[in-house]
Amino acid sequence: MTYFAVNEHVVYPIQGVGEIQAIEKRPFREKQVLYYDIYFETPDMTVMVPVENAESIGLRKIVSSKEALKALELLNKEYEQANTDWKTRNQQNLELLKKGTISDIAQVVKTLYDRSTSKELPIQERKLFDNASKLLIDEVSLALKKSKKDSESMIFEKLEGGKKPVPEQDPELDFDKDLDDDTE
Incomplete structure (x- = not known):
């Protein structure tokens, strides 16, 4: 599993390039889940992606x-x-x-x-x-x-x-x- 850091730019398929602004635990269905908060400049939105699902949805690092x-x-x-x-x-x-x-x-x-x-x-x-x-x-x-x-x-x-x-x-x-x- 690939992990990302705060302030790292990532690619979210179809959504585009975003920046991880925070990694935080939030309650979900009676348990604590770790999320990446990813900010997209256009269209000025933040998306929360569960860390455990990041790879399966295609979240990836910027290429070399x-x-x-x-x-x-x-x-x-x-x-x-x-x-x-x-x-x-x-x-x-x-x-x-x-x-x-x-x-x-x-x-x-x-x-x-x-x-x-x-x-x-x-x-x-x-x-x-x-x-x-x-x-x-x-x-x-x-x-x-x-x-x-x-x-x-x-x-x-x-x-x-x-x-x-x-x-x-x-x-x-x-x-x-x-x-x-x-x-x-």
């Missing part, structure tokens, strides 16, 4: 910089999504997002982006694309210690077929300063 760079490279890969029915495609993409791995998120972003370049996405798929893009941007920015704006630029450059190499993370980067820059 190496894994994030690998996910960015997947954005250059061609994915075949044979189904032409948008409802079926939407369900397939939702299933990938529920798995919650960064490579699955990148695949959803890539397939929906590619589809959007040839045909306008239905509203539900557009929402799914926006959500998946946000998930990818948030995790890549934390993993590479980049601002969200820089991460978004890198992602869309890859999607658009840009051949510039993804810059390595700068260990000297003041990460807290970058987070402050994103809120302005």
Whole structure:
């Protein structure tokens, strides 16, 4: 079982990247249960997840910089999504997002982006694309210690077929300063 610490960023499938603000015991059905209190900046909410269920719901640590760079490279890969029915495609993409791995998120972003370049996405798929893009941007920015704006630029450059190499993370980067820059 993986345990998380207060102030650690985690990925909660579909919900996104959150920060553990507290770990506390609360009564539940006549016993004390240990919970992670996870704060999500967007949409400004806190979710309580029982520590014992965290792994089964897919709560995980932010990926390493190496894994994030690998996910960015997947954005250059061609994915075949044979189904032409948008409802079926939407369900397939939702299933990938529920798995919650960064490579699955990148695949959803890539397939929906590619589809959007040839045909306008239905509203539900557009929402799914926006959500998946946000998930990818948030995790890549934390993993590479980049601002969200820089991460978004890198992602869309890859999607658009840009051949510039993804810059390595700068260990000297003041990460807290970058987070402050994103809120302005």
